[in-house]
Every structure is written in C-alpha cells, then in structure tokens.
Amino acid sequence: MKSLHWKSxxxxxxxxxxxxxxxxxxxxxxxxxxxxxxxSVVIDTADFLDSNITGNAxxxxxxxxxxxxxxxxxxxxxxxxxEEHLTDSKVIMGITCVIVNAREYEDGNLIEDTYDWYAQDKxxxxxxxxxxxxxxxxxxxxxxxxxxxxxxxxxLPGVIMLADxxxxxxxxxxxxEGEAEDVAQVLSLSETVTxxxxxxxxxLQTAEWNPLEPGIVEHKFYASGVGLLRAVAVxxxxxxxxxxxxxxx
Numbered sequence: 604m605k606s607l608h609w610k611s612x613x614x615x616x617x618x619x620x621x622x623x624x625x626x627x628x629x630x631x632x633x634x635x636x637x638x639x640x641x642x643s644v645v646i647d648t649a650d651f652l653d654s655n656i657t658g659n660a661x662x663x664x665x666x667x668x669x670x671x672x673x674x675x676x677x678x679x680x681x682x683x684x685x686e687e688h689l690t691d692s693k694v695i696m697g698i699t700c701v702i703v704n705a706r707e708y709e710d711g712n713l714i715e716d717t718y719d720w721y722a723q724d725k726x727x728x729x730x731x732x733x734x735x736x737x738x739x740x741x742x743x744x745x746x747x748x749x750x751x752x753x754x755x756x757x758x759l760p761g762v763i764m765l766a767d768x769x770x771x772x773x774x775x776x777x778x779x780e781g782e783a784e785d786v787a788q789v790l791s792l793s794e795t796v797t798x799x800x801x802x803x804x805x806x807l808q809t810a811e812w813n814p815l816e817p818g819i820v821e822h823k824f825y826a827s828g829v830g831l832l833r834a835v836a837v838x839x840x841x842x843x844x845x846x847x848x849x850x851x852x
Contacts, residue, residue: 642778644759646696651730652723653699656692659727660827661807662764664701666690667852670830673799674844676709677836683708684844695732696754698722713739720752727766731777733758751779758783764825768792768807776811787811787823796824798832798845806832 658664665688672684689702700720707715716739720732733752737744753760758779765774773788791808803826812820819839824832835843 642759642775646698646753646760648697650724651698652725656699656701656721656723658721658723658729658830659764659766661768661825661830662721662729663828663830664688664703664721664723664729665851666701669850670846671848671850672831672834672844673847674834675842677841680710682842682844683711693720695720695722695752696760698730698732700732713742715739721763722760728762729764729766730760731763732760733777733779734783749783751777751783761785765789768809781815784815785811785813790822794824796826796832799847800829800832800845800849803829803832810837 656664667690668688670686670688672682672686674682676682685706685708687704687706689704691702693700693702700722703719703721705715705717705719706713707717716737718735720734722730722732724730733755734750736747736749738746738748751758756779758777761775761777763776765772768789770789770792773786776785776787777783788810789807790810792805794806794808795802795804796806797803805827807825807827809823809825810820811823816839820837821834821840822837823834826832829846829849832846833843
C-alpha cells in the first residue's frame, strides 16, 4: 500500500465497505446501489505493469488463447461468445492495456464485436480501461453505443477483478457517467460450479449490475486459475452463458 495508486484503490474499497455496513446483503439479487458514493482514482504509471501482463487467479490473461461460452438469451436463442486474448496492446492514460476481442453470435450470426482493454497493477488487481463496442447486423456495424475510453470525456477506469476478493464488497468496474457505470459485488468464495468445461470448487460468485438499468442483475462465477465459468441473469432478464472450452494457438 505504499503507492499513491494503491492508496486510491484502498480508499475506494473502504468507502464501499462503509456503505455496505448499513445495508442488508441477505438478498443477493438486490445488491446495494453505489450511486451516492463519489468515485475518483489516481492513475500512476509506476503502479502498473507495462509487460508480462498475466492477470490474477480469477482473471487470467493468456495471449493467444480463446475462451468459448455457449448459452441462451432471454428469447431462448442460442448464444455463443468467443473471447480471444490478443497479443496486441493499447496505451491508455500512459498505462499498457492488453486487448481481449469478444465476439457474440446469436443463432450463428455475429451480433456484437467488442475490443476490451485491461491493465494490471503491481498488487495484482485487474483494471478495465474501456471498450470499443460494435453492434452488428448482417455483417454491418449498426451502433457503437457503450464504447468508452478512460481519460476521454471524464471517463475513469474501474477494477474489473480484485486480486483478493472480500465477501460483501462492491466495487466500480467502469465509470463513464451516464453511459457505462457497471458495478460488482462479491457474494461468495465457496461456490461449486459445473459447466461443460468441468466442475470446480471454491469458486468466486459476484453480482454485477448497472445503475443506469435498475432492476437488472447478473451473477458470474469464476474458478481460480481458470477465470469466468458462468454468467446468468437472475433479475430483470433471463439467459445464461457457460464456459465450454479454452483453446490456444
């Protein structure tokens, strides 16, 4: 906790714990909203890795690998998501970010093509610095809504995955006011999860939601050393995605 950057992260997390101290967290489908909590971070290049970015146990980064998820959307249509960890990088706010290309298919048709930018601090926390999101229809880009970049138009990076999650803690994953405000809350560190890729114990369970879309909550499950296993809508929507394979070049 010696760096200015980590002190900023620590302050954000302590504010989160303070907010949770006065709320009822027994209902995991209704996490507390952080809308009333101010958010600011200080980004110092000295606190981030500029090479050998491998992620943490819950959010590993492996350039050349592809995570494949399959499931259904709320209309019962078949969903397939391919998340490719690219060997390219992008510098944002002076920080080196690795790039993950997520392609989502609905009944075999590409409906979204997104480039996500992640950075790793020296404490092992994984940060989200933005995304270039493209909604597709018949092979053509029809919208870039949801795209944002830290440092541009007041947007700030958030923590996409803590190195050491704490049960009950919520944290901001992104912050572009009025456009991208996703938040996560740690629900459990002891879940057992079975997906086509395998069965895993002592899994991390989070709730994720966007205050801009009240009433919609998604739960995600992560295995140490593997990463995301399952995402399932639990409130306001339906649908799920399960990890089916990890491929490598």
